[in-house]
Amino acid sequence: MRTAGTLALLGAVAYGVTTLVATPASAQPSAAAVATPDTGPAGAAFTLSWTGVYLDPDCSDYTVRIVWDGRQVVGSGRHAGRGAGSGTATVPAGASIGGHRVTAVPVCAASAYPTDSFTVTATPTTTTRPPVTTTTTAPPVTTTTAPTTTTTRPPTTTTSSPTTTTTTTTDSSSASTPATTTKPFDGDGALTLDKDNIQPGDPLTATGTGCRPGSEVKLSSLGEDVGKARADGSGTFSTRVEFATIQPGRHVIRADCGIVLVGSVDVALTSSTGGTTSTLVVLVFFILVGALLLRRQFSALRRRT
Numbered sequence: 062m063r064t065a066g067t068l069a070l071l072g073a074v075a076y077g078v079t080t081l082v083a084t085p086a087s088a089q090p091s092a093a094a095v096a097t098p099d100t101g102p103a104g105a106a107f108t109l110s111w112t113g114v115y116l117d118p119d120c121s122d123y124t125v126r127i128v129w130d131g132r133q134v135v136g137s138g139r140h141a142g143r144g145a146g147s148g149t150a151t152v153p154a155g156a157s158i159g160g161h162r163v164t165a166v167p168v169c170a171a172s173a174y175p176t177d178s179f180t181v182t183a184t185p186t187t188t189t190r191p192p193v194t195t196t197t198t199a200p201p202v203t204t205t206t207a208p209t210t211t212t213t214r215p216p217t218t219t220t221s222s223p224t225t226t227t228t229t230t231t232d233s234s235s236a237s238t239p240a241t242t243t244k245p246f247d248g249d250g251a252l253t254l255d256k257d258n259i260q261p262g263d264p265l266t267a268t269g270t271g272c273r274p275g276s277e278v279k280l281s282s283l284g285e286d287v288g289k290a291r292a293d294g295s296g297t298f299s300t301r302v303e304f305a306t307i308q309p310g311r312h313v314i315r316a317d318c319g320i321v322l323v324g325s326v327d328v329a330l331t332s333s334t335g336g337t338t339s340t341l342v343v344l345v346f347f348i349l350v351g352a353l354l355l356r357r358q359f360s361a362l363r364r365r366t
Contacts, residue, residue: 092144092257094165094175102184103156109138110147111165111175116140117313117323120169128164129153131253131268132297140167156181166251169323174253250296252322254314260329265302272296272318282314292318302326 092113101107109127116123127136127150138148150163164176250271259265267280272292280288280302290300302314309330316322 092175094163094177096163096177096179099178100180100182101152102182103152103154105152106149107152107179108147108149109163109165109177112145114140114144114146114165114167114175116167117169122168124168126166126251128166128251128253130161131164132270134251134270152179152181158183164253166253250320250322252314252316252324254324254326256326258327258329261307265326266299267302267314267316267324268299269316269318269322270297271320271322272298276318278316278318280314280316282312287314
C-alpha cells in the first residue's frame with residue numbers, strides 16, 4: 062500500500078513540474094499612438110489617436126493631454142474606453158523644421174504613454190504676379206479738301222487727336238496658408254517619464270509642466286519619497302527618480318507642486334533567461350524529493366524482509 066501511495070505522489074509531482082514548464086508567460090499589449098496627418102507646417106492642426114492605454118481603477122477624469130516633445134501641451138482629447146481614444150492638437154508656432162515627438166498623457170494612467178512622430182515642414186510662401194497692362198493706339202485720321210477754281214484756298218487739313226484705349230487686366234494668384242483654429246487647452250499640466258519599463262538600478266528621469274513658477278516639487282510612490290525639484294519660471298521641472306526599495310510591477314509616481322501630476326512605470330526584476338533558470342531549479346528540487354521518498358520506501362521493505 063505504501064509503495065502505491067508513493068508512486069501516486071511521484072506522478073502528481075511530475076505532472077505539476079510538466080505544467081509549470083509548459084505554461085508560457087503572457088505578454089502585456091503595448092501602447093501605441095498615430096498622428097493624422099503626421100507632417101505639416103507650424104500652426105497646422107492634426108489628430109492623435111491611441112490604443113493600449115489603461116487608466117487607474119480609481120480614475121474619474123478621462124482627459125488625455127497631447128504633449129509636444131515631452132514639454133509643451135498642444136492639445137487634448139478624451140479616453141473612450143477599451144484602451145483607446147483620440148484628440149486634436151496644433152503644431153506650436155515656434156516649432157523647428159524636422160522630426161518631433163507627440164505623446165498622449167492621460168491625467169491618471171496605469172500604463173505607458175503612447176508616442177508617435179510628427180515632421181514639421183516649411184511654411185508655404187505667397188507669390189503675387191504684377192498686373193498686366195495692354196495699350197491700344199488708333200492711327201490719326203486726316204481729312205483733305207481739294208481747292209475750287211473760283212477761290213483758291215489753302216488746303217485744309219483736319220487732324221483728330223489719336224485715341225488711346227487702355228485696358229488693364231489684373232491676374233493675382235496667391236497661395237495662402239490654410240487657416241487653423243486652435244482650441245485653448247485648460248489642463249493643469251503633465252508628468253512625463255523618459256522610460257516605460259525599468260529594472261532595479263536603471264536611471265529614470267521625470268519631467269513636469271504646469272506647476273506654479275518657482276514652486277517646490279515633491280515626487281512620491283506608494284507613500285515613499287523618490288525625488289524633489291523646483292519649477293522654473295515657466296512652471297517646468299526635470300529631476301531624477303530614485304527608489305529606496307523597489308518591487309516588481311507597475312509603480313505610480315505622483316509629483317506635488319501645488320497641483321498633483323501623475324505618471325507610471327513598469328518594474329521587472331528578472332529577464333526571460335532568469336525565469337527559465339528558476340523553472341529548472343524547481344524541477345531538480347522535485348526530483349530530489351521523489352528520490353528521497355523512494356529510498357525510504359526501499360529501506361522499509363528491506364527491514365521487513
